[in-house]
Amino acid sequence: MRARYWIFLSTIALVPLTHVAAHHSPTMLYDLSREITVTGVVTEYQLGNPHMRIYLDVDNNGTTEKWLAEGGSRTQLLRVGWTGMEVVPGDKITVRGHAPRDATAKLIHMTHLTLPDGTERFAEDIDYEGFNDRRRRPQ
Protein backbone atom coordinates (compact mmCIF):
# COMPACT_ATOMS: atom_id res chain seq x y z
CA MET A 1 0.00 0.00 0.00
CA ARG A 2 2.68 2.42 1.05
CA ALA A 3 4.86 1.48 -1.90
CA ARG A 4 2.02 2.08 -4.32
CA TYR A 5 1.29 5.42 -2.73
CA TRP A 6 4.87 6.43 -3.11
CA ILE A 7 4.99 5.50 -6.73
CA PHE A 8 1.82 7.49 -7.33
CA LEU A 9 3.23 10.52 -5.61
CA SER A 10 6.50 10.22 -7.43
CA THR A 11 4.68 10.07 -10.72
CA ILE A 12 2.65 13.17 -10.17
CA ALA A 13 5.41 15.12 -8.56
CA LEU A 14 8.13 14.04 -11.00
CA VAL A 15 11.52 15.09 -9.67
CA PRO A 16 10.68 16.31 -6.20
CA LEU A 17 10.29 13.06 -4.34
CA THR A 18 13.19 11.35 -5.98
CA HIS A 19 15.56 12.29 -3.22
CA VAL A 20 13.41 11.82 -0.17
CA ALA A 21 15.35 8.93 1.21
CA ALA A 22 16.90 8.01 4.48
CA HIS A 23 18.89 10.41 6.61
CA HIS A 24 19.96 12.65 3.84
CA SER A 25 21.37 16.03 4.61
CA PRO A 26 18.63 18.64 4.18
CA THR A 27 21.01 20.81 2.19
CA MET A 28 20.92 18.25 -0.60
CA LEU A 29 17.22 18.81 -1.24
CA TYR A 30 16.29 22.06 0.35
CA ASP A 31 17.25 25.70 0.24
CA LEU A 32 17.85 26.37 3.91
CA SER A 33 17.87 30.11 3.27
CA ARG A 34 14.29 30.16 2.00
CA GLU A 35 11.38 29.50 4.34
CA ILE A 36 7.87 28.69 3.20
CA THR A 37 4.60 27.98 4.96
CA VAL A 38 1.98 25.55 3.72
CA THR A 39 -1.53 24.99 5.04
CA GLY A 40 -3.52 21.92 4.12
CA VAL A 41 -5.53 18.91 5.21
CA VAL A 42 -3.73 15.79 6.44
CA THR A 43 -4.25 12.68 4.32
CA GLU A 44 -1.63 10.51 6.02
CA TYR A 45 0.79 10.83 8.91
CA GLN A 46 3.70 8.50 9.59
CA LEU A 47 6.01 8.96 12.53
CA GLY A 48 8.09 6.80 10.32
CA ASN A 49 11.55 5.55 9.79
CA PRO A 50 13.81 7.14 9.01
CA HIS A 51 11.88 10.42 8.83
CA MET A 52 8.49 11.63 9.99
CA ARG A 53 6.22 12.42 7.05
CA ILE A 54 2.92 14.19 6.73
CA TYR A 55 1.05 13.99 3.45
CA LEU A 56 -1.43 16.77 2.92
CA ASP A 57 -3.86 18.13 0.36
CA VAL A 58 -3.30 21.79 -0.28
CA ASP A 59 -5.90 23.95 -1.99
CA ASN A 60 -4.24 26.16 -4.59
CA ASN A 61 -7.00 28.34 -6.03
CA GLY A 62 -9.39 25.45 -6.42
CA THR A 63 -6.80 22.91 -7.45
CA THR A 64 -5.82 20.28 -4.90
CA GLU A 65 -2.08 19.75 -4.69
CA LYS A 66 -0.51 16.73 -3.02
CA TRP A 67 2.25 17.89 -0.68
CA LEU A 68 4.72 16.02 1.46
CA ALA A 69 6.12 17.57 4.62
CA GLU A 70 9.27 15.81 5.79
CA GLY A 71 10.31 16.24 9.43
CA GLY A 72 12.80 14.74 11.85
CA SER A 73 13.92 11.21 12.65
CA ARG A 74 11.46 8.81 14.22
CA THR A 75 13.42 7.85 17.33
CA GLN A 76 14.69 11.36 17.93
CA LEU A 77 11.12 12.69 17.88
CA LEU A 78 10.01 9.85 20.18
CA ARG A 79 12.82 10.91 22.50
CA VAL A 80 11.31 14.40 22.85
CA GLY A 81 7.72 13.33 23.32
CA TRP A 82 6.16 12.74 19.93
CA THR A 83 3.74 9.79 19.84
CA GLY A 84 2.50 9.39 16.29
CA MET A 85 -0.91 10.75 17.28
CA GLU A 86 -0.15 14.42 16.79
CA VAL A 87 -2.42 14.65 13.73
CA VAL A 88 -4.92 12.42 11.99
CA PRO A 89 -6.33 12.44 8.45
CA GLY A 90 -8.74 15.31 8.05
CA ASP A 91 -6.90 17.69 10.37
CA LYS A 92 -6.15 21.13 9.00
CA ILE A 93 -2.56 21.99 9.78
CA THR A 94 0.13 24.49 8.87
CA VAL A 95 3.71 23.47 8.30
CA ARG A 96 6.65 25.84 8.18
CA GLY A 97 10.08 25.03 6.91
CA HIS A 98 12.51 25.13 4.04
CA ALA A 99 11.58 25.24 0.39
CA PRO A 100 12.81 22.55 -1.97
CA ARG A 101 15.62 23.43 -4.32
CA ASP A 102 13.36 22.26 -7.14
CA ALA A 103 10.76 25.01 -7.22
CA THR A 104 8.18 22.72 -8.82
CA ALA A 105 8.33 20.21 -5.98
CA LYS A 106 5.42 19.96 -3.59
CA LEU A 107 7.79 19.25 -0.80
CA ILE A 108 8.81 21.02 2.37
CA HIS A 109 11.53 20.40 4.93
CA MET A 110 9.29 20.87 7.93
CA THR A 111 10.88 22.53 10.92
CA HIS A 112 7.63 23.53 12.63
CA LEU A 113 4.16 22.01 12.71
CA THR A 114 1.12 23.98 13.82
CA LEU A 115 -1.50 21.61 15.16
CA PRO A 116 -5.26 22.11 14.73
CA ASP A 117 -5.43 23.67 18.20
CA GLY A 118 -2.86 26.29 17.24
CA THR A 119 0.04 24.75 19.12
CA GLU A 120 3.33 24.95 17.24
CA ARG A 121 5.90 22.19 17.66
CA PHE A 122 9.49 21.92 16.50
CA ALA A 123 9.48 18.99 14.10
CA GLU A 124 13.12 18.48 13.12
CA ASP A 125 16.07 16.70 14.73
CA ILE A 126 18.21 19.78 15.10
CA ASP A 127 18.20 23.42 14.15
CA TYR A 128 20.59 23.24 11.22
CA GLU A 129 20.70 27.01 10.78
CA GLY A 130 21.97 27.37 14.32
CA PHE A 131 25.29 25.95 13.15
CA ASN A 132 25.98 28.43 10.35
CA ASP A 133 28.21 30.51 12.60
CA ARG A 134 30.12 27.57 14.06
CA ARG A 135 32.84 27.74 11.44
CA ARG A 136 35.76 26.78 13.63
CA ARG A 137 36.17 24.63 16.64
CA PRO A 138 36.61 26.57 19.88
CA GLN A 139 40.27 26.62 20.90
Place this chain on the structure above:
Amino acid sequence: MTHTPIAKTGAVSSLLLGALLTLPLGASAQAADPAAPFLGTWSGVFTTQDNEYWTFADIQCFVGCPVDFYEGLSALLANPANDATPAMALSGQAGAASLAALDAILTPVGKQVRAANRPEDDPKFINCQPYGFVREVTNPLPVQIRRDGDHLVVRYEEWSLLRNIYLDGRAHPAHKTPTLLGHSVGRVEGGALIVETAGVTPDLISDNSQAGHSGELTAVERYTVRQNPHRLELTLTLTDPVTFTKPLVMTKTWLYTPEVEIVQDTCSQQPGKPDLG
Protein backbone atom coordinates in the same frame (compact mmCIF):
# COMPACT_ATOMS: atom_id res chain seq x y z
CA MET B 1 46.06 -38.34 59.90
CA THR B 2 43.27 -36.16 61.27
CA HIS B 3 43.01 -32.41 61.52
CA THR B 4 41.88 -30.58 64.61
CA PRO B 5 39.06 -28.07 64.16
CA ILE B 6 41.64 -25.31 64.61
CA ALA B 7 43.75 -26.74 61.82
CA LYS B 8 40.68 -26.99 59.61
CA THR B 9 39.81 -23.40 60.36
CA GLY B 10 43.33 -22.38 59.53
CA ALA B 11 43.21 -24.21 56.22
CA VAL B 12 39.89 -22.62 55.31
CA SER B 13 41.21 -19.21 56.31
CA SER B 14 44.21 -19.71 54.09
CA LEU B 15 41.97 -20.64 51.20
CA LEU B 16 39.77 -17.60 51.78
CA LEU B 17 42.81 -15.35 52.04
CA GLY B 18 44.17 -16.78 48.86
CA ALA B 19 40.87 -16.26 47.14
CA LEU B 20 40.69 -12.67 48.37
CA LEU B 21 44.22 -12.02 47.16
CA THR B 22 43.39 -13.28 43.73
CA LEU B 23 40.23 -11.15 43.38
CA PRO B 24 42.00 -7.86 42.71
CA LEU B 25 44.14 -9.58 40.09
CA GLY B 26 41.00 -10.83 38.36
CA ALA B 27 39.48 -7.36 38.51
CA SER B 28 42.67 -5.88 37.09
CA ALA B 29 42.60 -8.35 34.26
CA GLN B 30 39.07 -7.24 33.42
CA ALA B 31 39.95 -3.59 33.65
CA ALA B 32 42.81 -4.22 31.25
CA ASP B 33 40.41 -5.18 28.49
CA PRO B 34 41.94 -3.31 25.55
CA ALA B 35 38.48 -2.75 24.15
CA ALA B 36 37.29 -1.01 27.34
CA PRO B 37 37.79 2.55 26.02
CA PHE B 38 35.33 1.85 23.23
CA LEU B 39 32.51 0.58 25.41
CA GLY B 40 29.50 2.73 26.22
CA THR B 41 26.92 4.85 24.48
CA TRP B 42 28.04 7.30 21.82
CA SER B 43 25.96 9.97 20.14
CA GLY B 44 26.04 12.05 17.01
CA VAL B 45 24.79 15.59 16.86
CA PHE B 46 21.07 14.82 17.25
CA THR B 47 21.29 14.17 20.98
CA THR B 48 24.27 16.46 21.63
CA GLN B 49 23.58 19.53 19.54
CA ASP B 50 24.31 21.93 22.39
CA ASN B 51 27.88 20.67 22.70
CA GLU B 52 30.24 23.39 21.50
CA TYR B 53 32.57 20.82 19.98
CA TRP B 54 30.41 20.48 16.88
CA THR B 55 31.18 22.71 13.94
CA PHE B 56 29.30 23.43 10.76
CA ALA B 57 31.45 20.81 9.02
CA ASP B 58 30.40 18.20 11.59
CA ILE B 59 26.75 18.98 10.92
CA GLN B 60 27.30 18.56 7.21
CA CYS B 61 28.85 15.19 7.98
CA PHE B 62 26.19 13.97 10.40
CA VAL B 63 25.55 10.83 8.34
CA GLY B 64 29.24 10.26 7.77
CA CYS B 65 31.04 11.68 4.76
CA PRO B 66 34.14 11.24 2.65
CA VAL B 67 37.25 12.47 4.42
CA ASP B 68 38.08 14.77 1.52
CA PHE B 69 34.74 16.53 1.94
CA TYR B 70 35.15 17.00 5.68
CA GLU B 71 38.72 18.21 5.44
CA GLY B 72 38.00 20.37 2.40
CA LEU B 73 35.04 22.08 4.05
CA SER B 74 36.91 22.53 7.32
CA ALA B 75 39.78 24.19 5.45
CA LEU B 76 37.42 26.53 3.60
CA LEU B 77 35.71 27.49 6.86
CA ALA B 78 39.05 28.05 8.59
CA ASN B 79 40.28 30.45 5.92
CA PRO B 80 39.60 34.05 7.03
CA ALA B 81 39.38 35.02 3.35
CA ASN B 82 36.09 33.08 3.22
CA ASP B 83 34.52 34.71 6.25
CA ALA B 84 32.13 36.75 4.12
CA THR B 85 30.98 33.69 2.20
CA PRO B 86 27.99 31.85 3.68
CA ALA B 87 28.95 28.52 5.21
CA MET B 88 26.40 26.76 3.04
CA ALA B 89 28.04 28.08 -0.11
CA LEU B 90 31.39 26.76 1.09
CA SER B 91 29.71 23.41 1.74
CA GLY B 92 28.50 23.44 -1.84
CA GLN B 93 32.06 23.98 -3.07
CA ALA B 94 33.44 21.19 -0.93
CA GLY B 95 30.58 18.89 -1.89
CA ALA B 96 31.08 19.42 -5.61
CA ALA B 97 34.79 18.71 -5.29
CA SER B 98 34.13 15.58 -3.25
CA LEU B 99 31.56 14.23 -5.68
CA ALA B 100 33.97 14.85 -8.58
CA ALA B 101 36.65 12.95 -6.68
CA LEU B 102 34.21 10.11 -6.08
CA ASP B 103 33.27 9.98 -9.75
CA ALA B 104 36.95 9.76 -10.60
CA ILE B 105 37.41 6.53 -8.67
CA LEU B 106 34.27 4.76 -9.88
CA THR B 107 34.72 1.82 -12.19
CA PRO B 108 32.44 1.63 -15.25
CA VAL B 109 30.20 -0.65 -13.17
CA GLY B 110 30.34 1.82 -10.30
CA LYS B 111 29.22 4.61 -12.61
CA GLN B 112 26.35 2.46 -13.88
CA VAL B 113 25.27 1.63 -10.35
CA ARG B 114 25.32 5.26 -9.30
CA ALA B 115 23.39 6.36 -12.38
CA ALA B 116 20.80 3.63 -11.91
CA ASN B 117 20.13 4.24 -8.23
CA ARG B 118 16.86 6.03 -7.66
CA PRO B 119 15.92 6.66 -4.04
CA GLU B 120 12.21 6.46 -4.78
CA ASP B 121 12.81 2.86 -5.87
CA ASP B 122 14.92 2.03 -2.84
CA PRO B 123 13.02 -0.70 -0.99
CA LYS B 124 14.85 0.25 2.17
CA PHE B 125 12.90 3.46 2.12
CA ILE B 126 9.65 2.38 0.52
CA ASN B 127 9.21 -0.69 2.67
CA CYS B 128 10.95 0.60 5.76
CA GLN B 129 13.78 -1.92 5.53
CA PRO B 130 17.07 -1.48 7.38
CA TYR B 131 20.09 0.04 5.69
CA GLY B 132 23.08 -1.86 4.45
CA PHE B 133 26.48 -1.89 6.09
CA VAL B 134 27.88 1.53 5.22
CA ARG B 135 24.78 3.58 5.94
CA GLU B 136 24.17 1.69 9.18
CA VAL B 137 27.72 2.14 10.44
CA THR B 138 27.63 5.87 9.72
CA ASN B 139 24.01 6.50 10.70
CA PRO B 140 23.27 9.64 12.75
CA LEU B 141 21.51 8.06 15.73
CA PRO B 142 23.13 6.90 19.00
CA VAL B 143 25.05 3.65 19.19
CA GLN B 144 25.95 1.46 22.17
CA ILE B 145 29.01 -0.81 22.32
CA ARG B 146 29.35 -3.50 24.96
CA ARG B 147 31.58 -6.50 25.58
CA ASP B 148 30.03 -9.96 25.52
CA GLY B 149 32.71 -12.59 26.10
CA ASP B 150 34.89 -12.95 23.03
CA HIS B 151 33.13 -10.29 21.02
CA LEU B 152 31.73 -6.78 21.07
CA VAL B 153 28.04 -6.20 20.53
CA VAL B 154 27.20 -2.99 18.71
CA ARG B 155 23.63 -1.89 19.25
CA TYR B 156 22.51 0.67 16.71
CA GLU B 157 19.46 2.73 17.54
CA GLU B 158 18.92 3.08 13.78
CA TRP B 159 16.64 0.17 12.87
CA SER B 160 17.49 -1.44 16.25
CA LEU B 161 20.14 -3.60 14.60
CA LEU B 162 22.71 -5.64 16.54
CA ARG B 163 26.15 -6.45 15.25
CA ASN B 164 28.87 -8.74 16.59
CA ILE B 165 32.54 -7.92 16.25
CA TYR B 166 34.66 -10.95 17.13
CA LEU B 167 37.88 -10.20 18.99
CA ASP B 168 39.18 -13.74 19.43
CA GLY B 169 41.36 -13.84 16.35
CA ARG B 170 39.05 -15.87 14.18
CA ALA B 171 38.99 -15.38 10.42
CA HIS B 172 35.98 -14.61 8.27
CA PRO B 173 34.15 -17.85 7.43
CA ALA B 174 35.11 -19.27 4.07
CA HIS B 175 31.51 -19.80 3.04
CA LYS B 176 28.74 -17.71 4.48
CA THR B 177 25.61 -16.28 3.01
CA PRO B 178 26.08 -12.51 2.66
CA THR B 179 24.12 -10.42 5.14
CA LEU B 180 23.17 -6.81 5.66
CA LEU B 181 26.04 -6.09 8.05
CA GLY B 182 28.36 -8.89 7.02
CA HIS B 183 30.86 -10.66 9.25
CA SER B 184 33.18 -8.56 11.41
CA VAL B 185 36.39 -9.36 13.22
CA GLY B 186 38.35 -6.89 15.27
CA ARG B 187 41.45 -6.21 17.32
CA VAL B 188 42.85 -3.37 19.36
CA GLU B 189 46.12 -2.12 17.94
CA GLY B 190 48.06 0.85 19.23
CA GLY B 191 45.01 2.05 21.10
CA ALA B 192 42.77 1.89 18.03
CA LEU B 193 39.97 -0.58 17.49
CA ILE B 194 40.37 -2.04 14.02
CA VAL B 195 37.37 -3.87 12.57
CA GLU B 196 37.43 -5.75 9.30
CA THR B 197 34.17 -6.67 7.63
CA ALA B 198 33.31 -8.81 4.62
CA GLY B 199 30.31 -10.75 3.38
CA VAL B 200 27.88 -7.84 3.08
CA THR B 201 25.02 -7.57 0.64
CA PRO B 202 25.26 -4.90 -2.08
CA ASP B 203 23.91 -1.53 -1.01
CA LEU B 204 24.45 2.21 -1.15
CA ILE B 205 27.54 3.99 0.12
CA SER B 206 25.44 7.04 0.96
CA ASP B 207 22.18 8.66 0.06
CA ASN B 208 23.92 11.86 -0.86
CA SER B 209 26.14 10.35 -3.54
CA GLN B 210 23.86 7.46 -4.55
CA ALA B 211 27.06 5.49 -5.18
CA GLY B 212 26.83 1.80 -4.45
CA HIS B 213 29.04 -1.12 -3.54
CA SER B 214 28.96 -4.77 -4.48
CA GLY B 215 29.12 -7.93 -2.40
CA GLU B 216 32.89 -7.84 -2.90
CA LEU B 217 33.15 -4.93 -0.50
CA THR B 218 35.66 -5.20 2.30
CA ALA B 219 35.63 -2.53 4.97
CA VAL B 220 38.12 -1.51 7.60
CA GLU B 221 36.83 0.62 10.46
CA ARG B 222 39.45 2.31 12.59
CA TYR B 223 37.99 3.71 15.81
CA THR B 224 39.98 5.93 18.13
CA VAL B 225 38.88 7.48 21.41
CA ARG B 226 39.93 11.04 22.10
CA GLN B 227 39.35 13.50 24.93
CA ASN B 228 38.15 17.07 25.35
CA PRO B 229 35.50 16.18 24.65
CA HIS B 230 35.43 12.42 25.20
CA ARG B 231 34.63 11.16 21.72
CA LEU B 232 34.86 8.30 19.25
CA GLU B 233 36.29 8.97 15.83
CA LEU B 234 35.89 6.63 12.87
CA THR B 235 37.91 6.33 9.71
CA LEU B 236 36.13 3.92 7.40
CA THR B 237 38.01 2.59 4.41
CA LEU B 238 35.91 0.90 1.74
CA THR B 239 37.50 -1.32 -0.87
CA ASP B 240 35.44 -2.79 -3.67
CA PRO B 241 37.09 -3.86 -6.92
CA VAL B 242 33.72 -3.99 -8.63
CA THR B 243 32.74 -0.36 -8.07
CA PHE B 244 35.91 1.51 -7.02
CA THR B 245 39.31 1.73 -8.65
CA LYS B 246 40.79 2.65 -5.27
CA PRO B 247 39.54 2.75 -1.69
CA LEU B 248 37.03 5.35 -0.57
CA VAL B 249 37.71 6.77 2.89
CA MET B 250 34.91 8.14 5.06
CA THR B 251 34.77 9.67 8.53
CA LYS B 252 32.36 10.25 11.38
CA THR B 253 32.51 11.29 15.05
CA TRP B 254 30.38 10.53 18.12
CA LEU B 255 30.50 12.02 21.61
CA TYR B 256 30.51 9.86 24.74
CA THR B 257 27.00 10.08 26.17
CA PRO B 258 26.36 7.65 29.03
CA GLU B 259 23.19 9.60 29.84
CA VAL B 260 21.58 8.88 26.47
CA GLU B 261 19.17 5.96 26.34
CA ILE B 262 18.82 3.94 23.16
CA VAL B 263 15.27 4.19 21.82
CA GLN B 264 13.65 1.10 20.33
CA ASP B 265 13.17 1.51 16.59
CA THR B 266 10.56 -0.33 14.58
CA CYS B 267 8.81 -0.31 11.28
CA SER B 268 5.42 -0.85 12.86
CA GLN B 269 4.02 2.60 12.36
CA GLN B 270 0.49 2.76 11.08
CA PRO B 271 -1.28 5.96 10.12
CA GLY B 272 -3.36 7.27 12.98
CA LYS B 273 -1.96 4.82 15.52
CA PRO B 274 0.42 5.49 18.39
CA ASP B 275 3.95 4.55 17.48
CA LEU B 276 5.98 4.16 20.61
CA GLY B 277 8.23 1.35 19.46
